[in-house]
Amino acid sequence: MSKLIFINLPVADLARSIAFYEALGARRNPQFSDETAACMVVSDVIHVMLLTHAKYRQFTTKPIADAREVSAVLLCLSAESLAAVDQAVSDAVGAGGRPDPTPTQDFGFMYGRSYEDPDGHIWEIMWMDVAAAEGAMGGAEAAA
Template sequence: MSKMIFVNLPVRDLAAAEAFYTALGGTVNPQFSNETSKCMVLSETIYVMILTHARYRDFTSRPIGDAKANSHALIALSAESRDLVDETVARAVAAGGTADPNPVQDHGFMYGRSLEDPDGNVWELFWMDQAKVDG
């Protein structure tokens, strides 16, 4: 079995976050979703748990940070092509995200852009020409 990753994020507006992560390419897994959380499936091994602040507090006693004011993490997600990077950013912006809070990266063999979800969490989308990387 492949390792799986579950990214747990506190969100202010569950519906807005769901729209954003759907535009990012996710689908809702109803088995692990309710009125306080949604399990957004990005791939067979990548899941984003978006949790209302009240639900997130069930998992930690630490204060919830403000991702719009402070950087907590940069989460990178691969794409199959340069065009798909741009298309995904456009869909996510239409769903309430902000494009390119960090500079666009274009190194020829690798292309990346970033986007910010409605709560300020930054995702990096990138494409890499594996043939050029492998040499």
């Protein structure tokens, strides 16, 4: 069985966050959702748990960071093409996200952009030509 990942994100407005992630193609799993949390299924193995601040505080005694002001994590998802990277960012902007809070990366064999969700959590979207990347890395190792 593949390992599952559950990404826990504190959100200020649960309904707004659910709508944002649904607009990006995630589906809400009602089995693990209530008025304090929503389990958003991104893929068979990736789940984003949107938690109200009160719910999030049940899991940690640390202060909840304002992701618009500080960075604690950068989340990265793969895309099947360069066009899919740009489309994902466009979809996020259309759903209320902010485009490109981190620099666009274009190395020829790898291309990435990012967006912020309504609470400031940064999602990077990355495409990579694996064969070209291996060639580029192999070339760098031979030069070293």
